[in-house]
Amino acid sequence: MSEARTAAGELGSQLQQALQAAIAEGGPVAGIEVCRHQAPQIAETISDEQLQVGRTSLKVRNPDNAPDRWETRAMEDFERRLAAGKAPGEIESFAIRNDGERRYGHWMKAIPTQPLCTACHGSDISPAVADAIEAAYPDDQARGYSVGELRGAFSVEVALD
Ligand code: HEC
Incomplete structure (x- = not known):
């Protein structure tokens, strides 16, 4: 899964x-414009036919980033590991999945909230930022x-066959 790790690191x-x-x-x-337009663009540049990288969350801003059931369970497990004292930078998860058509490795890595993030994801968002977020989302x-x-979390799927 080193290519998954590299892809998530690049996107981040x-x-x-x-x-x-x-x-x-x-x-x-x-900054909102960057998250809105460049985030999907950067993810697309890093992804190819074999590997898709993206971001998801238990509480999404963009519904396009909503998790599937496996991703939801993985992130619920991340929350439990964080609560048990695990360092957020070390929380990740991997499974071989099969959707009936293809087999792929699915790797996820927790994304902790940093000080930079709270301007747009915190509880004290400036009115101008809140307005711009509400208009787009x-x-x-x-x-x-x-x-x-x-x-x-970062979410990376790597085709296995
Ligand atoms: C300038 C405002 C802004 C800042 C600062 C910001 N974000 Fe976001 N974030 C957004 C917007 C807008 C989206 C929706 C992007 C999209 O449409 O895909 C988003 C989406 C996300 C998503 C994808 C899941 C979702 O909710 O749709 C993650 C994960 C995320 N941000 C994490 C972070 C982290 C971690 C930081 C700090 C390192 C951060 N953000 C800083 C505005 C911001």
Whole structure:
């Protein structure tokens, strides 16, 4: 699963770089555009026929990122491991899955909430940011997070045959 790990690492670092640059230049409202347009684009660039990388959460902002049942159970298990004292950076999960048509390895890794994230995912979001989020994501559930909580997970599927 080293290619899954590399893909998730790439998505995480490219996104964080783009986000930090946009926020430094135009504030968090500009950052929303990065998350909205560049996140799926970066994920697509890193993905290919054999490997798909994305992000999901138990409380999604974009319904397109909603988890399937296995991902939901994996993240519920991540929450239990975090509560039991495991370091968030070490929480991950892997299974061989079979959807009837293909076999694939499914790897997930916890994404902890960092200070940078709370501008858009915390409980004290500025009115301008809240307005921009509501305009683009009327069903947003991804707020109220504190630093250290699990915001979600990287999810990588790698085709096995
Ligand atoms: C500038 C605002 C902003 C900041 C800062 C921000 N996010 Fe987001 N985040 C968003 C938006 C907007 C989306 C929806 C993206 C989409 O449409 O796919 C999102 C989506 C996500 C998702 C995908 C699941 C979902 O809820 O749809 C994860 C996981 C996530 N963010 C984690 C983080 C983490 C971790 C940080 C801090 C390192 C962070 N975000 C910082 C705005 C932000």
